[in-house]
Amino acid sequence: MNKSYYTCLFGGEAGYGVMSAGSIIAKGANRSGLWSFVVNEYPSLIQGGLNSCLVRLSDKPITAYEETIDFLGLFSQQAFDCYADKLNPGAIVLYDATTTKIDATKVPEGTLLCPVALASSIPKGGAKIMINSAMLGAFAAFTGYPKQILIDVMKTEFHNEKIQQENIQILDEVYHLVMETLSSSKTFPFPFEPKAEPKMLINGNEAISIAAIKAGCKFSAGYPMTPGSSVLSYLADHGAEYGLVFKQAEDEIAAINMLIGASFAGTRAIGSTSGGGFALMVEALGFAAQAEIPLVMVNAQRGGPSTGLPTRTAQADLNFVVHASQGEFPRIVLAPGDIEECFYETFRIFNLADTYQVPCIILTDKFLADSSVSQLPFATESLTIERGKLFEAKEQPYLRYENTPDGISARAIPGQVGGRHIATSYTHGEDGFYSSGNKEYALNEPMVTVNSMDKLYNKLPAMEKEIPAIKFYGPPNADLTIIAWGSTKGAILEAMELAASQNISVNFLQILYISPFPITATELVLQQAKKTLLIEGNKTAQLGSILRANTGHKTDYTFLKYNSRAFLPSEILAKIKEVLF
Amino acid sequence: MAAHDINLPYVPTWCAGCGDYGIFMALKKAMTSLNLDLEQTVLATGIGCSSKIGQYMNTYRIETLHGRSLPVATGVKLANHNLTVIAEGGDGDGMGLGMGHFVHTARRNIDITYFIHNNQIYGLTKGQSSPTSDLGAVTKFTPAPLGNVEHPINIVKMALNVGATFVARAFVGNSTQLVSLMEQAISHPGFAVIDILQPCVSFNHTNTYQWYQQRVKPIEEMEGYDPADLEKALTFAGLWGEQIPIGLYYQTLRPTFQDSLPQLSHQPLAKQKIDNIDITNLMQKLY
Ligand SMILES: Cc1ncc(C[n+]2csc(CCOP(=O)(O)OP(=O)(O)O)c2C)c(N)n1
Ligand code: SF4
Numbered sequence: 001m002n003k004s005y006y007t008c009l010f011g012g013e014a015g016y017g018v019m020s021a022g023s024i025i026a027k028g029a030n031r032s033g034l035w036s037f038v039v040n041e042y043p044s045l046i047q048g049g050l051n052s053c054l055v056r057l058s059d060k061p062i063t064a065y066e067e068t069i070d071f072l073g074l075f076s077q078q079a080f081d082c083y084a085d086k087l088n089p090g091a092i093v094l095y096d097a098t099t100t101k102i103d104a105t106k107v108p109e110g111t112l113l114c115p116v117a118l119a120s121s122i123p124k125g126g127a128k129i130m131i132n133s134a135m136l137g138a139f140a141a142f143t144g145y146p147k148q149i150l151i152d153v154m155k156t157e158f159h160n161e162k163i164q165q166e167n168i169q170i171l172d173e174v175y176h177l178v179m180e181t182l183s184s185s186k187t188f189p190f191p192f193e194p195k196a197e198p199k200m201l202i203n204g205n206e207a208i209s210i211a212a213i214k215a216g217c218k219f220s221a222g223y224p225m226t227p228g229s230s231v232l233s234y235l236a237d238h239g240a241e242y243g244l245v246f247k248q249a250e251d252e253i254a255a256i257n258m259l260i261g262a263s264f265a266g267t268r269a270i271g272s273t274s275g276g277g278f279a280l281m282v283e284a285l286g287f288a289a290q291a292e293i294p295l296v297m298v299n300a301q302r303g304g305p306s307t308g309l310p311t312r313t314a315q316a317d318l319n320f321v322v323h324a325s326q327g328e329f330p331r332i333v334l335a336p337g338d339i340e341e342c343f344y345e346t347f348r349i350f351n352l353a354d355t356y357q358v359p360c361i362i363l364t365d366k367f368l369a370d371s372s373v374s375q376l377p378f379a380t381e382s383l384t385i386e387r388g389k390l391f392e393a394k395e396q397p398y399l400r401y402e403n404t405p406d407g408i409s410a411r412a413i414p415g416q417v418g419g420r421h422i423a424t425s426y427t428h429g430e431d432g433f434y435s436s437g438n439k440e441y442a443l444n445e446p447m448v449t450v451n452s453m454d455k456l457y458n459k460l461p462a463m464e465k466e467i468p469a470i471k472f473y474g475p476p477n478a479d480l481t482i483i484a485w486g487s488t489k490g491a492i493l494e495a496m497e498l499a500a501s502q503n504i505s506v507n508f509l510q511i512l513y514i515s516p517f518p519i520t521a522t523e524l525v526l527q528q529a530k531k532t533l534l535i536e537g538n539k540t541a542q543l544g545s546i547l548r549a550n551t552g553h554k555t556d557y558t559f560l561k562y563n564s565r566a567f568l569p570s571e572i573l574a575k576i577k578e579v580l581f
Numbered sequence: 582m583a584a585h586d587i588n589l590p591y592v593p594t595w596c597a598g599c600g601d602y603g604i605f606m607a608l609k610k611a612m613t614s615l616n617l618d619l620e621q622t623v624l625a626t627g628i629g630c631s632s633k634i635g636q637y638m639n640t641y642r643i644e645t646l647h648g649r650s651l652p653v654a655t656g657v658k659l660a661n662h663n664l665t666v667i668a669e670g671g672d673g674d675g676m677g678l679g680m681g682h683f684v685h686t687a688r689r690n691i692d693i694t695y696f697i698h699n700n701q702i703y704g705l706t707k708g709q710s711s712p713t714s715d716l717g718a719v720t721k722f723t724p725a726p727l728g729n730v731e732h733p734i735n736i737v738k739m740a741l742n743v744g745a746t747f748v749a750r751a752f753v754g755n756s757t758q759l760v761s762l763m764e765q766a767i768s769h770p771g772f773a774v775i776d777i778l779q780p781c782v783s784f785n786h787t788n789t790y791q792w793y794q795q796r797v798k799p800i801e802e803m804e805g806y807d808p809a810d811l812e813k814a815l816t817f818a819g820l821w822g823e824q825i826p827i828g829l830y831y832q833t834l835r836p837t838f839q840d841s842l843p844q845l846s847h848q849p850l851a852k853q854k855i856d857n858i859d860i861t862n863l864m865q866k867l868y
Contacts, residue, residue, distance in 0.1 A: 210860055242858065265851050377861075433636060
């Protein structure tokens with residue numbers, strides 16, 4: 001079998017360090033010329049339940065996963081019961097016979113069953129979490145993954161010297177124990193390059209957070225909600241070093257209003273939440289639009305409606321986010337599909353927010369926010385800050401909402417001499433004033449209203465022109481055009497590769513910015529398309545309805561998945577074949 | 582700065598006789614006598630008759646959403662702690678939708694001054710009950726014969742209980758005291774609250790100028806008055822009826838939220854240079 005991927009899965013209940021075992025293997029691979037993709041699945045539980053960490057390794061970049069397992073590391077019975085049927089022929093299953101009973105009829109023929117006394121290799125009084133070091137030692141012995149690489153990662157992962165030493169010792173002991181009795185092992189399929197250029201192991205939320213810091217964001221406020229929170233905790237942890245203040249607010253309503261206050265006062269600000277929190281922020285989203293105050297918000301989607309599935313993925317907030325708020329106003333909705341887009345487009349969106357003075361929403365999901373990928377360091381030299389039209393003291397009288405041909409007026413920042421004005425949530429005239437009780441204003445109200453609405457929408461042509469709204473992959477005249485958005489990108493690209501290797505020709509239109517909708521660019525692609533297939537992680541084909549509203553195009557086929565898990569390349573390939581043959 | 586610098590060429594649209602005029606005049610006086618730099622002052626208001634005050638004052642202003650003046654003011658203050666930040670709004674605005682924010686802003690002791698125009702009614706939406714409406718108050722939403730059956734919120738008690746470091750009650754009919762309390766509140770380092778009793782001549786026919794006039798009494802004339810004593814302040818705050826003490830109830834100094842943040846020990850966030858921030862270190866941590 002031609003192996004281009006190797007998949008390890010660790011499963012057990014919380015407290016065994018399932019995820020840290022996975023990330024140590026992935027980091028080791030990253031430092032040794034390989035590429036990795038790490039997907040964590042965990043229930044919304046503090047104790048118990050089944051946590052799993054899947055590490056997919058390859059000798060080329062990867063951004064998707066398959067649940068076909070080459071190495072299964074078990075910390076609990078439940079993990080075996082859940083994953084036994086996902087084993088590849090010839091896989092290794094490592095377990096502690098005192099905690100896990102293996103039913104040999106449930107595993108494929110040729111599976112190497114390896115009982116190791118993991119728990120008893122922990123010194124008396126040692127923490128349960130150390131069992132993952134025993135697991136890693138046995139993993140190295142059975143697979144041939146270099147032990148020293150794991151130890152080197154541990155040395156940088158564990159900051160406490162004593163804990164570091166204890167874990168390394170356990171790893172080493174179990175490694176030797178297994179090696180002494182080893183009768184058969186499987187060789188790891190990829191070569192390790194000791195001097196390779198290091199790569200980051202980074203998830204979507206980290207990429208967004210780092211981009212925000214790079215973009216000069218100095219303020220963040222929020223309220224915890226999985227999977228949006230880790231942007232906030234990253235900024236709380238690392239932001240202070242860059243002079244950034246993170247404020248945990250009493251609720252999401254306070255959070256977004258704090259962001260608006262800070263932005264009004266001239267500071268770049270970011271918030272992050274998930275659908276439920278975003279729902280609470282909607283009123284203030286309109287406020288930012290009406291007052292033309294730049295705002296950058298992350299909505300990392302999880303299952304819904306309501307509290308839904310806190311720790312699982314979905315792409316079901318699209319219509320909500322694109323239309324959120326009473327009234328109407330232009331906004332920017334970015335749906336990054338991978339880590340690079342999380343980074344570069346987040347940096348860009350801060351510039352766009354300042355330039356167009358509109359609310360900007362970064363729409364990700366649990367899968368993108370939380371899965372880690374090998375990534376070469378970002379190239380930052382060419383990233384430049386653009387703060388948009390700013391008031392200069394000379395221009396008097398100053399009208400904050402001056403009607404300009406492009407709808408954009410100069411912002412004055414509190415403290416600036418000559419820039420005093422009112423920023424308001426009411427519909428207002430050029431100076432920001434609103435009062436239906438004021439005689440003169442009341443006379444002009446219909447005109448003021450039309451002008452203020454037109455002003456907001458006058459920004460659209462320039463926004464549409466500037467925003468790099470779509471991406472296109474694959475041969476132009478393929479037999480099938482896939483249309484999708486957000487985190488499905490990785491699985492689609494891999495499915496396309498598989499398709500190409502079987503001489504099936506598919507291309508892919510990625511809608512990167514969903515608002516303002518890239519009508520012209522999309523239509524150009526659609527004109528060339530022979531058949532179209534829409535792929536989305538929701539029940540009602542939400543991008544489909546947006547596509548139809550904007551272009552009149554109804555895709556020929558749809559593939560919707562809403563079972564709380566991300567798309568797999570193999571199932572997309574199957575769908576492609578079903579549609580074409 | 583002269584008083585007329587604060588004026589804008591708009592005539593306020595409050596009903597003739599509304600208490601908001603008195604608060605407006607007092608605020609202008611207090612700001613003038615403190616010689617506040619209007620370019621360095623931000624007034625954050627909510628929504629309601631009271632919140633319209635921001636439309637008529639020539640400082641930097643942000644007219645927020647109903648109930649949200651305090652979180653917006655907090656964002657402004659954290660972004661630029663050199664600004665003087667004043668928040669203002671009604672009793673409905675502040676004690677209804679804004680209650681959660683009020684509690685937490687006080688607890689944080691961020692350096693913001695908060696003036697609540699308390700007319701015990703919703704003015705702008707034409708006469709519904711407010712969280713501060715008296716028991717039995719007949720309003721559009723609490724009709725006769727029952728009237729309001731919910732216990733009213735006592736703003737001063739509330740502020741004292743949740744950690745405001747400057748708490749006062751004023752009556753718009755006593756302008757001299759109101760101006761002086763406003764000056765002290767703005768000068769106070771920390772979260773300062775004034776519950777300003779303000780008649781609504783159109784919709785509250787019970788708590789009128791006369792009603793207040795007959796009841797308000799300078800707090801410093803009351804026995805045992807000591808603005809450093811929280812327990813005393815709470816006892817005085819309990820007086821609401823035949824006698825309503827007005828004046829400074831309580832003042833203390835506690836580190837402010839913004840003083841506790843090392844990031845704010847130098848330049849305001851809004852003044853920091855943001856070109857060429859080096860993130861190499863952050864990326865390396867992920868290797
Ligand atoms: C979210 C929201 N709910 C309701 C309203 C309608 N509203 C406008 S002003 C107001 C009440 C104002 O009462 P208060 O804060 O006591 O101020 P006053 O008008 O008495 O000065 C309400 C409910 C609104 N603007 N926004
Ligand atoms: S309705 Fe009441 S509060 Fe509003 S302006 Fe008139 S008197 Fe003042």
